[in-house]
Amino acid sequence: MEPDRRVLRRQLLAWYRARKRDLPFRRTRDPYAILVAEFVLQRTRVKAGLPYYERFLASFPTVRNLAAASEMEVLRVWEGLGFYNRARNLHRASKAIVDRHDGEVPSDLAALKALPGIGDYTAGAVGSIAFGLRAPAVDGNVIRVVARVFRIADYVTRGPAKERVKEVAAELVPDEAPGEWNQAVMELGAIVCVPRVPKCPDCPISSECLAFASGVQASLPVRPTKPRVPVVRVAFVVAEDEGHVFLVRKGEGLHAGMYRESGEDAVRRHLRALGLRPVRVERFAPVSHRFSHLRWEGWAYRCRAAGEARAGEWIALDRLSHVPLIPFHRRLLASAVR
DNA sequence: AAGACGGGGCC
DNA sequence: GGCCCAGTCTT
Numbered sequence: 001m002e003p004d005r006r007v008l009r010r011q012l013l014a015w016y017r018a019r020k021r022d023l024p025f026r027r028t029r030d031p032y033a034i035l036v037a038e039f040v041l042q043r044t045r046v047k048a049g050l051p052y053y054e055r056f057l058a059s060f061p062t063v064r065n066l067a068a069a070s071e072m073e074v075l076r077v078w079e080g081l082g083f084y085n086r087a088r089n090l091h092r093a094s095k096a097i098v099d100r101h102d103g104e105v106p107s108d109l110a111a112l113k114a115l116p117g118i119g120d121y122t123a124g125a126v127g128s129i130a131f132g133l134r135a136p137a138v139d140g141n142v143i144r145v146v147a148r149v150f151r152i153a154d155y156v157t158r159g160p161a162k163e164r165v166k167e168v169a170a171e172l173v174p175d176e177a178p179g180e181w182n183q184a185v186m187e188l189g190a191i192v193c194v195p196r197v198p199k200c201p202d203c204p205i206s207s208e209c210l211a212f213a214s215g216v217q218a219s220l221p222v223r224p225t226k227p228r229v230p231v232v233r234v235a236f237v238v239a240e241d242e243g244h245v246f247l248v249r250k251g252e253g254l255h256a257g258m259y260r261e262s263g264e265d266a267v268r269r270h271l272r273a274l275g276l277r278p279v280r281v282e283r284f285a286p287v288s289h290r291f292s293h294l295r296w297e298g299w300a301y302r303c304r305a306a307g308e309a310r311a312g313e314w315i316a317l318d319r320l321s322h323v324p325l326i327p328f329h330r331r332l333l334a335s336a337v338r
Numbered sequence: 339a340a341g342a343c344g345g346g347g348c349c
Numbered sequence: 350g351g352c353c354c355a356g357t358c359t360t
Contacts (some may be wrong), residue, residue: 017349037355038355038356040355041354041355041356042354042356042357043343043344043353043356043357044344044345044346044354044355044356045346045347045353045355046354046356047346047347048345048346048347050356052342060346072343078343081344081359082343082344082346082347083343083344083345083356084343084344084359085343085357085358086343087355089358108353114357116357117356117357117358118357118358119356119357119358120357121354121355121356121357122355122357123355125355137355138347139354139355139356140353140354140355140356141354141355142355144343144358157339158339159339160342182355183355186355187355189355190352190354190355194359195353195354196348196352196353197349223352223353225351225352226351226352249345249357253342253343254342254343254344254354255344256345257345290342290350291343292343292345292346292353293341293342293343294346326344326345327345
């Protein structure tokens with residue numbers, strides 16, 4: 001028997017209103033603050049993103065503030081959170097909002113989705129929470145809750161199961177308080193209907209849950225297993241030349257927009273291009289770092305160069321705190337220049 | 339439809 | 350060590 005939509009809405013909304021966490025982005029009505037929160041929370045747990053949300057708003061309190069900042073300043077605030085294209089896209093979005101929408105976050109779905117970094121989820125979240133639009137916001141939590149309550153047992157990443165999840169999620173959104181409803185489903189997925197061992201005894205809608213009724217909740221939703229993590233051989237170099245460190249700003253790809261050390265060969269090439277002569281290169285520390293989808297293995301080198309750098313990406317040691325680095329590089333540099 | 343893109347939490 | 354997370358963009 002199908003879950004009762006009316007019971008689902010009533011029970012879950014009542015639970016949410018009584019038990020929701022007191023989160024800073026739930027205390028504001030400012031569409032810009034809500035937009036910032038949604039960007040920060042893309043593929044990121046509330047616990048991990050919260051400090052960054054606060055820090056970001058403290059640094060850029062208004063959309064015009066953000067639009068006026070440089071990309072480097074924005075990335076400095078984002079440093080450590082990951083998925084750095086989010087920061088670049090949010091920055092670009094702020095500029096578009098100033099240019100095309102007179103500095104006001106647009107209040108319709110189409111205009112929201114036209115902004116860089118805003119897809120179906122974020123448009124629905126901002127639209128419903130900030131502007132009361134009856135739009136679904138289907139994130140990982142919603143997929144999990146819907147797959148369980150409606151016992152959707154096929155791969156939710158593709159095909160008809162994916163469509164069914166989106167369809168059900170959209171149909172459940174009530175006319176009244178759509179923003180509260182979307183947050184209620186996400187809240188349930190975040191603290192009760194959790195991935196591994198869901199807390200069904202605490203669940204306000206377990207009476208309507210088809211997965212719970214048949215005891216299969218822990219095995220839903222179903223996702224294809226992911227490919228193996230490749231190993232990348234690397235050589236990182238710290239070049240010492242009167243206190244300068246050689247850094248390369250990444251254009252695109254991994255860590256786009258961040259500064260990082262280049263590989264040994266690239267450093268030698270670049271040093272020569274700068275009119276410098278690599279004099280000595282010595283290995284000083286093994287490098288082993290695992291990311292979510294790849295692993296670095298190799299060595300870090302210290303090198304000394306002769307000559308005087310004319311120009312290029314030389315950053316003085318005492319200015320390292322002013323450029324966006326990934327945390328791994330910051331730690332490596334700290335150990336290298338100690 | 340699949341792959342790229344971070345980093346951290348948790349078992 | 351593997352899985353997952355308040356996703357989006359590009360092939």
